[in-house]
Amino acid sequence: xxxxxxxxxxxxxxxxxxxxxxxxxxxxxxxxxxxxxxxxxxxxxxxxxxxxxxxxxxxxxxxxxxxxxxxxxxxxxxxxxxxxxxxxxxxxxxxxxxxxxxxxxxxxxxxxxxxxxxxxxxxxxxxxxxxxxxxxxxxxxxxxxxxxxxxxxxxxxxxxxxxxxxxxxxxxxxxxxxxxxxxxxxxxxxxxxxxxxxxxxxxxxxxxxxxxxxxxxxxxxxxxxxxxxxxxxxxxxxxxxxxxxxxxxxxxxxxxxxxxxxxxxxxxxxxxxxxxxxxxxxxxxxxxxxxxxxxxxxxxxxxxxxxxxxxxxxxxxxxxxxxxxxxxxxxxxxxxxxxxxxxxxxxxxxxxxxxxxxxxxxxxxxxxxxxxxxxxxxxxxxxxxxxxxxxxxxxxxxxxxxxxxxxxxxxxxxxxxxxxxxxxxxxxxxxxxxxxxxxxxxxxxxxxxxxxxxxxxxxxxxxxxxxxxxxxxxxxxxxxxxxxxxxxxxxxxxxxxxxxxxxxxxxxxxxxxxxxxxxxxxxxxxxxxxxxxxxxxxxxxxxxxxxxxxxxxxxxxxxxxxxxxxxxxxxxxxxxxxxxxxxxxxxxxxxxxxxxxxxxxxxx
RNA sequence: CGGGGCGUAGCGCAGUUUGGUUUAGCGCGCACGGUUUGGGUCCGUGAGGUCCGCGGUUCAAAUCCGCGCGCCCCGACCA
Numbered sequence: 001x002x003x004x005x006x007x008x009x010x011x012x013x014x015x016x017x018x019x020x021x022x023x024x025x026x027x028x029x030x031x032x033x034x035x036x037x038x039x040x041x042x043x044x045x046x047x048x049x050x051x052x053x054x055x056x057x058x059x060x061x062x063x064x065x066x067x068x069x070x071x072x073x074x075x076x077x078x079x080x081x082x083x084x085x086x087x088x089x090x091x092x093x094x095x096x097x098x099x100x101x102x103x104x105x106x107x108x109x110x111x112x113x114x115x116x117x118x119x120x121x122x123x124x125x126x127x128x129x130x131x132x133x134x135x136x137x138x139x140x141x142x143x144x145x146x147x148x149x150x151x152x153x154x155x156x157x158x159x160x161x162x163x164x165x166x167x168x169x170x171x172x173x174x175x176x177x178x179x180x181x182x183x184x185x186x187x188x189x190x191x192x193x194x195x196x197x198x199x200x201x202x203x204x205x206x207x208x209x210x211x212x213x214x215x216x217x218x219x220x221x222x223x224x225x226x227x228x229x230x231x232x233x234x235x236x237x238x239x240x241x242x243x244x245x246x247x248x249x250x251x252x253x254x255x256x257x258x259x260x261x262x263x264x265x266x267x268x269x270x271x272x273x274x275x276x277x278x279x280x281x282x283x284x285x286x287x288x289x290x291x292x293x294x295x296x297x298x299x300x301x302x303x304x305x306x307x308x309x310x311x312x313x314x315x316x317x318x319x320x321x322x323x324x325x326x327x328x329x330x331x332x333x334x335x336x337x338x339x340x341x342x343x344x345x346x347x348x349x350x351x352x353x354x355x356x357x358x359x360x361x362x363x364x365x366x367x368x369x370x371x372x373x374x375x376x377x378x379x380x381x382x383x384x385x386x387x388x389x390x391x392x393x394x395x396x397x398x399x400x401x402x403x404x405x406x407x408x409x410x411x412x413x414x415x416x417x418x419x420x421x422x423x424x425x426x427x428x429x430x431x432x433x434x435x436x437x438x439x440x441x442x443x444x445x446x447x448x449x450x451x452x453x454x455x456x457x458x459x460x461x462x463x464x465x466x467x468x469x470x471x472x473x474x475x476x477x478x479x480x481x482x483x484x485x486x487x488x489x490x491x492x493x494x495x496x497x498x499x500x501x502x503x504x505x506x507x508x509x510x511x512x513x514x515x516x517x518x519x520x521x522x523x524x525x526x527x528x529x530x531x532x533x534x535x536x537x538x539x540x541x542x543x544x545x546x547x548x549x550x551x552x553x554x555x556x557x558x559x560x561x562x563x564x565x566x567x568x569x570x571x572x573x574x575x576x577x578x579x580x581x582x583x584x585x586x587x588x589x590x591x592x593x594x595x596x597x598x599x600x601x602x603x604x
Numbered sequence: 605c606g607g608g609g610c611g612u613a614g615c616g617c618a619g620u621u622u623g624g625u626u627u628a629g630c631g632c633g634c635a636c637g638g639u640u641u642g643g644g645u646c647c648g649u650g651a652g653g654u655c656c657g658c659g660g661u662u663c664a665a666a667u668c669c670g671c672g673c674g675c676c677c678c679g680a681c682c683a
Contacts, residue, residue: 012632012644013616017676028615037675092682109683143605143681151682159683199683218682336680429683461683499641532643539643550642560642 001044001490002512003525003537006030008043010537020216022472023148025481029541031472031489038145038153045541046468048489050156053188053464054135056486057158060184064176066133066160071113073137077103079112083440088333094141106139111437111459114161118455119443125165128445128455131173133160135464147216149469150425156465162458165447170432170456174206175601177430177460181210184462185427186596189484190470192427195221196231196604198324199431206432206603210462211424212470221424222406226417231604234324237402238410238419241318243274243372249388256385260351262317265385269376276317277369277377277389279353281343284311284332284362310338310346312353312361314397315404316368316375322405329364329401352378354386355395365397366404425470428462481542482564485588490523492581493543495534497550498526507574508549511559514578520585539564544588545581563588 008030018024026032031046042050080086094106135158142153162173185192190212197209222236259268266273286309313321327335340350346361354377355363370391377389408421435454444452475482496508512524525534538546548560558571572580
C-alpha cells in the first residue's frame, strides 16, 4: 500500500476526548474513527489488523472442529421470549418494530438463534457433538462506553456454541476452547490469564474469563502468586480466619451511643472486628413466581413476575459483602441499597441492625457468622448493641452461604498464601451453559434409547476489537504503536527519503514491488514529506519492520533495516534485503510462536 | 441513572469570569509558490467557522438566562 493513496491520515495530537493510550494511539495513527459513544469505524489499517485477529481466531476454532456460520444481527423477538431473556434483560438490549409492527431485537449475543438452529438441525445423538461459530457484529446499549475500543456498544465478536449429548462431552469442548483461547491470544501477542468467573446473565455452571492484566481493566481479579489461583473478584473465595471456640454466653444489651460503624464499635467496646456482626440491607428484585419457561404463552404475566424483597445480609465485621455472591444467593436480578424507611419497616434500625427479631426480610448469613460465637450485633434500637449473639440460638438465617468479598491479603483458598488483587480487561469468556437454553427452547435429540433429551450446550466469546485495543494498550512506547508481526496491518514499512535523488524513489519503488511479489505485506511511504515526518509516522503506525531507503545508504549500496521494537538499525546490501526481510519476519513470527504453549486447565 | 467536566475551522487550543474595537483569533494540518531532504525544515500567499441546537434577555450575545442534544471522566452497570 502506498501511503500517498491511504484513506486515513495521522494526527499530531490525540483528540481531546480520548484518554486511554490505546484509544489515543489508534485514533492518532488513523486505525479507527469515532462516530458516537461506543461506536467506531475501522479504517483501512485498523480493519486489516482486525481481519488478522479474525483469521487467527478462525484457524484456532477450525482446529478444534468449529464450523463457521453467520447468524443474523436482527432477530424476531419470539426466540428471546422463549428463553425469557426478552423480559430479563433491560434497556441494554435494543428493540424495535418492523414495518408490520412485529417486535424485533438487535442481537447482543446469539444463544437463542443458535439454539433455534440446533432444534431444527439436530435430531439424533449421532449428530453430536457439534461446534459452530461466527464472527458477527453485536449491539449492546451499554450505559457507559469508555476507553475507546475497550468498552463499546457496537462491536465484533467471535462466538461459538457447542452441542453435546452430555456433561462429559461439554467438558471436552470447554477444555478445547480453554486451550484454543490461550493459543489465539498468545498468537496475537497478548498475555492473558484465565480466571474463574460469575455466569451472570448467561446462566450455566462453570465459566472462565480470559483477562489481559492492565490498569485500565474494569474487572478486579484475585490472584495467588504462590499456587496460581485466579478468580474474578465476583466469585473469588478465601480461607476465612476461624473464630476461637467459645461456649455461648447469655445475650447482653449494651449502650453504644453514636456508635454506628464497625470501626466505632470495635474502638468503643475494645474488641476486634471479627467479634462483630455487620448488617447490610439491600432490596432485591426477584422473580415472583417460578416460571420454567417451556411454554410461556402469557407474556404479560411473566413481565410482571418481578417483585422487591428485603435482603438482610450478615457478615462478620472483618469482612465485606460481595454483592454478586449475595445476588446469586437470593437469585436476584438486581440489588440496590435499602432506604432507612425500608430498614425500619422490617423492624431494624440503620447503624444498629441485627437479624434478631426482624420480620419480612430474607436473612442471608455468611458461613463465618454461623461459625463465630458470641458476636456483637446491633439491638435494632438506636444507641444499643447486643453482646454474645449466636446464630441458631438468637436468630435463624434463611440462607447460609459464602457472601463475602475476597481481597488483597486474604488467605488463598487453595494454599493459604496471601492473595493479590489486580485489574484486568476481559477479552474472552467461556461458559458451560448446560441445558438452560435447549430445555427452554425444546432443542432435543434422541439418544440411543430413543429418549428425547435436551442438548448440552456451551457458549464461548471473544471480543475482536477489544483484543485489538488490548494489544495497542500493551504494545506501545513514547513514539507510538508496536504491532506484533501476527496482527500488524503490514509487515514492513518502507520509508523512502526521496529528495532530489531520483534513484531513491526508483530503488524504493522496486523494493516495494519486489517485496510485494514475494508475498511480503508492505506499507510504502512514497509521500512527498520530509524525513522527520516519515520517521515519526512510521513509529506512530508501528509496523514491525522498517526499511529506510536514502541516498546516504544507496551510495554504499545498502538500505537500512530496523525492528520497531528495537533501537538498532542495520545496513543491508540491496541484493540481500529481500531474504533478510523474510528472515526477520520469520524470526518475529517465531518469537510469537514461542509464546504459544499448552496451558494446564484450572477450575479457577 | 447519579456526580463532575467539556462543546469555538480537519486536530489541538485562546477568547466566555466583567456582553460592544473580534469583519471571531493562534498553532498544527490543508491548497498554491519557493526552499529544504536521515528524525514533525523554513519563507510567503490563501482557503476553511451554523462559536453544539432552540428559545429568551439586551440597542448589542461565542460571552448572560432557560430548555434540549452530544462527547469525556468518576460511580451504578457491564454477556
